[in-house]
Every structure is written in C-alpha cells, then in structure tokens.
Amino acid sequence: MSVTVVGSVALDTVETPAGRNDEGLGGAATFFSLAASFYTDVHLVGVVGEDFPEQHVALLQSKNISLNGLERAPGKTFRWTGRYHDDINERDTLDTQLNVFEHFHPKLPRAACESEFLFLGNIHPALQMEVLEQANAGFVGLDTMNLWINVAGDGLKAVLKEVDALIINDSEVRLLTGERNIVVGASKVHALGPEIVVVKKGEHGCLLFQGDRLFAVPAFPLRHVVDPTGAGDTFAGGFMGSLAKQGHVDWTTLRQAVVHGSVAASFTCEAFGPDRLAAVTYADIMRRYDAFRALTQFT
Amino acid sequence: MSVTVVGSVALDTVETPAGRNDEGLGGAATFFSLAASFYTDVHLVGVVGEDFPEQHVALLQSKNISLNGLERAPGKTFRWTGRYHDDINERDTLDTQLNVFEHFHPKLPRAACESEFLFLGNIHPALQMEVLEQANAGFVGLDTMNLWINVAGDGLKAVLKEVDALIINDSEVRLLTGERNIVVGASKVHALGPEIVVVKKGEHGCLLFQGDRLFAVPAFPLRHVVDPTGAGDTFAGGFMGSLAKQGHVDWTTLRQAVVHGSVAASFTCEAFGPDRLAAVTYADIMRRYDAFRALTQFT
Numbered sequence: 346m347s348v349t350v351v352g353s354v355a356l357d358t359v360e361t362p363a364g365r366n367d368e369g370l371g372g373a374a375t376f377f378s379l380a381a382s383f384y385t386d387v388h389l390v391g392v393v394g395e396d397f398p399e400q401h402v403a404l405l406q407s408k409n410i411s412l413n414g415l416e417r418a419p420g421k422t423f424r425w426t427g428r429y430h431d432d433i434n435e436r437d438t439l440d441t442q443l444n445v446f447e448h449f450h451p452k453l454p455r456a457a458c459e460s461e462f463l464f465l466g467n468i469h470p471a472l473q474m475e476v477l478e479q480a481n482a483g484f485v486g487l488d489t490m491n492l493w494i495n496v497a498g499d500g501l502k503a504v505l506k507e508v509d510a511l512i513i514n515d516s517e518v519r520l521l522t523g524e525r526n527i528v529v530g531a532s533k534v535h536a537l538g539p540e541i542v543v544v545k546k547g548e549h550g551c552l553l554f555q556g557d558r559l560f561a562v563p564a565f566p567l568r569h570v571v572d573p574t575g576a577g578d579t580f581a582g583g584f585m586g587s588l589a590k591q592g593h594v595d596w597t598t599l600r601q602a603v604v605h606g607s608v609a610a611s612f613t614c615e616a617f618g619p620d621r622l623a624a625v626t627y628a629d630i631m632r633r634y635d636a637f638r639a640l641t642q643f644t
Numbered sequence: 645m646s647v648t649v650v651g652s653v654a655l656d657t658v659e660t661p662a663g664r665n666d667e668g669l670g671g672a673a674t675f676f677s678l679a680a681s682f683y684t685d686v687h688l689v690g691v692v693g694e695d696f697p698e699q700h701v702a703l704l705q706s707k708n709i710s711l712n713g714l715e716r717a718p719g720k721t722f723r724w725t726g727r728y729h730d731d732i733n734e735r736d737t738l739d740t741q742l743n744v745f746e747h748f749h750p751k752l753p754r755a756a757c758e759s760e761f762l763f764l765g766n767i768h769p770a771l772q773m774e775v776l777e778q779a780n781a782g783f784v785g786l787d788t789m790n791l792w793i794n795v796a797g798d799g800l801k802a803v804l805k806e807v808d809a810l811i812i813n814d815s816e817v818r819l820l821t822g823e824r825n826i827v828v829g830a831s832k833v834h835a836l837g838p839e840i841v842v843v844k845k846g847e848h849g850c851l852l853f854q855g856d857r858l859f860a861v862p863a864f865p866l867r868h869v870v871d872p873t874g875a876g877d878t879f880a881g882g883f884m885g886s887l888a889k890q891g892h893v894d895w896t897t898l899r900q901a902v903v904h905g906s907v908a909a910s911f912t913c914e915a916f917g918p919d920r921l922a923a924v925t926y927a928d929i930m931r932r933y934d935a936f937r938a939l940t941q942f943t
Contacts, residue, residue, distance in 0.1 A: 431824065432824065433824075525730065525731065525732075526866075526867060526868065526869070527865065528865045528866065528867045529867050529868075546848065549845065549848035549849075550848070550849075550860075550862065552862075552865060559865055559939060560939060560940070560942070561849075561862035561865065561939050561940060562862075562940070562942075563849065563851075563860035563861075563862060566826065566827045566851060566858055566860065567825075567827065568825060568827045568828055569825065569828075570825070597942075600942040601942050601943075603942075604942050638942075638943060640858060640859060640860050641859075641860060641861070641940050641941075641942075642940075642941065642943075643859070643861075643896075643899040643900050643902075643903050643937075643940075644900075644937060644941075
C-alpha cells in the first residue's frame with residue numbers, strides 16, 4: 346500500500362560539531378519520503394520556490410517518490426538555519442524563512458488522496474485539517490511541534506480526534522498534556538484521539554503506546570553523529586513506510602515499524618542532511634534491522 | 645556463588661515531587677545488598693554509627709545478608725540529604741555528613757574475602773584498592789563518581805586496571821574519558837582495564853559493552869516515580885547478583901544480568917528508599933523480567 350506525506354521541503358544550513366552544510370536538501374517531507382521509499386510508493390505533497398535545485402528533484406524522483414503534489418511556486422524555497430551544541434542533542438534555530446511555505450495550501454493529486462496511509466507532517470493544524478478533508482486514508486499519522494501546541498491548540502485537538510497515530514518528541518508530549526511522566530502523558534494523548542502514540546527521545550530511542558501496551562526501543566548507538574537534522578522525520582517515514590508495506594496495523598507490525606523507523610533515523614544521523622539515507626540500500630536497512638535485534642534481545 | 649559488596653550504609657533525608665522521607669535507610673551497599681539478595685548470598689562490608697536503628701539491621705538480616713563485615717563505630721551514621729526537581733532526573737545534594745564513614749577502612753571477614761564476585765561501591769579509590777588486596781574474587785565490579793575522577797584520578801586508574809566491570813553513569817564516562825560519544829567513551833574505558841562497561845542512563849536505561857559487543861535496554865517505564873535514590877546501586881546489585889547466581893560471565897549471562905539490574909532498579913524507584921525493593925518477592929522480580937521481554941522484543 347502507498348503512503349502520502351504532506352510537509353516541508355527546505356534548504357537547510359546546518360552547523361554541527363562535525364562541520365557545516367550550506368543550503369542542503371532538507372524539510373520534514375523530504376526525510377520522510379526518502380525513508381518511506383525503501384518500503385513502498387510515496388506521494389510527496391509540498392511546495393518549493395523557483396530556486397529549488399533540479400538535482401534535489403532528480404534525487405527524489407530516482408527513489409520513485411511521486412512529486413505530482415510538489416508545487417513549484419513563485420518566490421524562494423523555505424529555509425532553515427540551525428547550530429548544534431557540543432552536546433549534539435541540543436540545537437538553536439538561528440533563522441527561519443518561510444518564503445513560499447507561508448501561503449502554502451496543500452492540494453492533493455488524485456493518487457495522493459487514495460493512499461491508504463497518510464502522514465500529516467509538522468504544519469499548521471488548519472492545513473493538516475485541509476489535507477484530512479481531501480484524503481481517503483485508512484490510517485493517519487501526525488506530527489506537530491511546540492509552536493502549534495501553544496498558538497493553535499484548539500485546531501490541533503480537532504485534528505487529533507481524527508488521527509490514528511501521534512508521533513512526537515517527549516518534550517512535546519509534556520507540553521501537550523501538562524504531564525511530566527511520559528507513560529501517563531501517553532494515556533492523556535490516547536484520550537485526545539490517537540489510539541497509537543510514539544514518543545521520540547532522540548539518542549535515547551523511543552516508546553510506542555497502543556492502549557495499555559508498551560514497547561521500547563533504543564536508538565542505534567553510533568560512534569559518530571554528524572547531523573541529526575531530520576532524524577525524527579526519517580523515523581516517521583520508516584515507521585509509516587514499514588506499516589504500509591505490511592498493509593495492516595497490529596501490535597506486531599507496529600513494533601517492527603518502530604524498529605524500522607529507528608534504523609532509518611540512524612542512517613540520517615551519519616551524514617549531513619539526507620546524504621547517508623539517500624545512499625543506503627534496502628539490504629543496508631535490513632542488516633541494521635538485524636543489528637537492532639542483536640542489540641536488544643536477551644533470550 | 646556469593647557476592648561481597650563494600651560501600652556506604654546511610655541515613656537519607658530525601659525530598660521528591662512525591663513527598664519527603666526523613667532519615668530513611670540508604671547507602672549504596674544497602675541498595676546493592678537488598679537487590680543482590682534475590683539471587684544469592686551477600687556479604688555486606690561497611691560501617692554505621694551507634695545511632696543506626698536496629699530495625700534496619702533486622703531488615704538486612706531478614707534477607708540473609710551477612711553483616712559480619714558491617715562495623716559499628718563510635719559516632720554517628722553517614723547522612724545524606726537531597727532534593728529532587730520537578731524533573732525527577734535532576735537532584736541537588738543539600739547536605740553530606742560523612743561521620744563514621746570519614747575514617748572507614750574496610751576489613752573483610754574471611755567469608756567475604758572468599759566470595760567469587762566482589763563489588764567495589766563508590767568510595768575513595770585508595771579504599772577500593774585496600775579491599776582488592778584483601779579479596780580473592782574472580783570477578784570484580786566497580787562504581788565511582790565525579791568526585792573521585794577529579795580528585796583521585798591516578799588512584800582510580802590503578803584500581804581500574806584490576807577490575808572486570810565498570811558500572812557508571814553516562815556523565816561519569818564522559819568525565820573519565822573526555823569523550824562525549826558514549827560508544828567511543830566505552831572503548832576508552834576498555835583501554836583503562838575493564839573488559840565490561842555498563843553505562844547507566846537513568847530513565848533512559850543502560851548500555852552494556854564487552855569489547856565490540858553492545859546491548860541496550862530501556863528503563864522500565866513507570867507511571868509514578870516516587871524516589872530514584874539508590875536506583876543505580878540497586879541496578880549494580882541485581883546485575884552482580886544475577887551473574888553470581890549463574891556462576892559464569894558470558895555475553896548471554898551479562899545481557900540477562902543487565903535486565904535483572906533494570907528490573908530491581910525499577911522497584912526501588914516506586915517508593916522511598918528501599919521500601920518497595922524490600923517488599924517484593926523473587927516471583928515479582930521474574931514477572932517484571934518477563935514484562936521486560938514483552939517491552940523489548942519485536943520478533
């Protein structure tokens with residue numbers, strides 16, 4: 346089954362302890378699509394400006410990602426600039442230029458409407474609702490961020506009622522629910538709508554909640570993290586892509602999807618932008634999936 | 645096989661978001677012994693003052709912990725006072741009174757010398773060396789802290805050459821090795837002596853390194869953490885006790901020992917001091933061990 350993702354496509358300027366990358370390919374929908382493309386057909390819905398390099402279009406197309414929903418609008422592409430600390434889990438946003446993203450209203454091509462799996466990337470809840478109204482997906486995942494929780498909480502809660510899975514950071518669960526304890530926080534998210542909650546904890550891995558059931562997976566321990574930008578979006582892409590490939594959502598496919606998300610995210614961290622993720626093969630993915638098994642099994 | 649532990653026995657005054665506990669039973673050797681006693685015979689070596697309550701002695705004896713090495717010295721018992729933040733992973737030490745611990749020199753009774761497994765709790769490296777010179781253990785584990793890394797680094801390095809396993813926090817690995825990345829840091833610890841490195845990450849679980857092999861386990865997700873004091877020492881007790889019960893150290897028993905340590909530590913967090921740990925049964929331990937399997941297995 347196929348996956349549709351709606352979200353940002355960006356040019357990122359990033360500084361990390363490992364070096365610097367100027368105006369590299371970025372954006373949540375980019376990382377998501379590249380990760381999901383290992384598993385299934387992907388429809389990317391987003392917007393870029395007239396300055397968006399052809400080589401990036403070519404890269405996405407080379408992965409069989411459908412770009413019929415990638416609008417090219419007059420003006421400049423969304424840009425983000427950030428700097429990571431020596432503790433690479435911490436970063437500062439130095440600059441955000443919305444550019445063509447400011448007036449973006451997602452329009453889903455017919456094929457994108459018919460995807461069985463839909464992921465609403467981290468955009469304004471009102472836009473997420475516009476997408477929901479166009480799509481016919483049987484399974485909907487959602488990301489959000491502190492900004493929308495703070496400035497568009499009611500809109501976000503309306504969207505949450507309609508989605509199956511919320512995939513967010515630990516700090517965002519705390520902000521959304523007002524609850525410090527993540528296990529209790531996940532229960533409160535369930536009460537808002539999503540039956541499935543995935544809490545991402547960066548280098549500490551993630552937790553999966555479905556009702557009272559709980560699964561935990563560590564992040565893959567890397568000797569050298571170059572750039573974690575996009576790791577969370579990559580996780581979501583591996584998670585949704587793996588579910589779509591299996592074609593059904595149950596406790597087994599969900600746990601495996603969380604591992605696939607973690608595998609994909611680990612590759613993203615190993616180079617700037619999506620350089621490493623775009624270079625690996627499905628065989629690499631499965632080798633690291635097996636390494637995750639060795640990393641976590643004790644019987 | 646039996647385990648000997650050398651370390652502090654204390655009276656702790658603790659304030660957490662869940663409440664307050666005045667002069668409760670505490671100390672690294674206490675938590676360690678209680679956890680290890682689920683698995684095997686334990687010899688506790690430490691010192692208390694004349695004011696140490698008989699009920700605590702009775703509790704430890706009720707768990708078949710040998711107290712022949714628990715010296716009762718003139719003066720007052722070691723006291724620690726701490727306050728946890730709303731983020732219960734953070735705490736401030738408000739007061740430390742070494743009292744009888746200040747002039748403590750561990751003297752191991754004959755039976756304690758003959759334990760096959762020895763754990764050197766977090767005390768001055770010179771004292772740890774004194775213990776090593778008395779003992780005949782085949783497998784030695786060690787804990788330490790930022791203070792000793794900073795003020796007694798050479799002594800610590802001399803001890804590290806003699807031990808099999810170092811069990812410390814992530815921040816301590818960073819301080820000891822000067823390396824931010826934990827995987828690289830663990831390699832550097834190997835080079836200092838210990839073939840086995842266990843890195844504790846609090847609520848994020850722990851990592852086990854033996855040469856190039858790596859195992860990761862999450863902490864057990866708890867809905868309500870009352871008091872994490874002693875969780876790390878409890879972990880070490882479950883880890884060493886489980887190894888001693890198996891009677892041999894290999895990659896399988898090590899991984900299982902890390903899970904047993906995590907199980908025991910999770911109970912400690914559920915009440916003040918060792919109240920919960922002391923109340924559970926071996927059947928409770930094994931039930932949560934099975935819950936860990938369900939929490940982490942995906943195939």
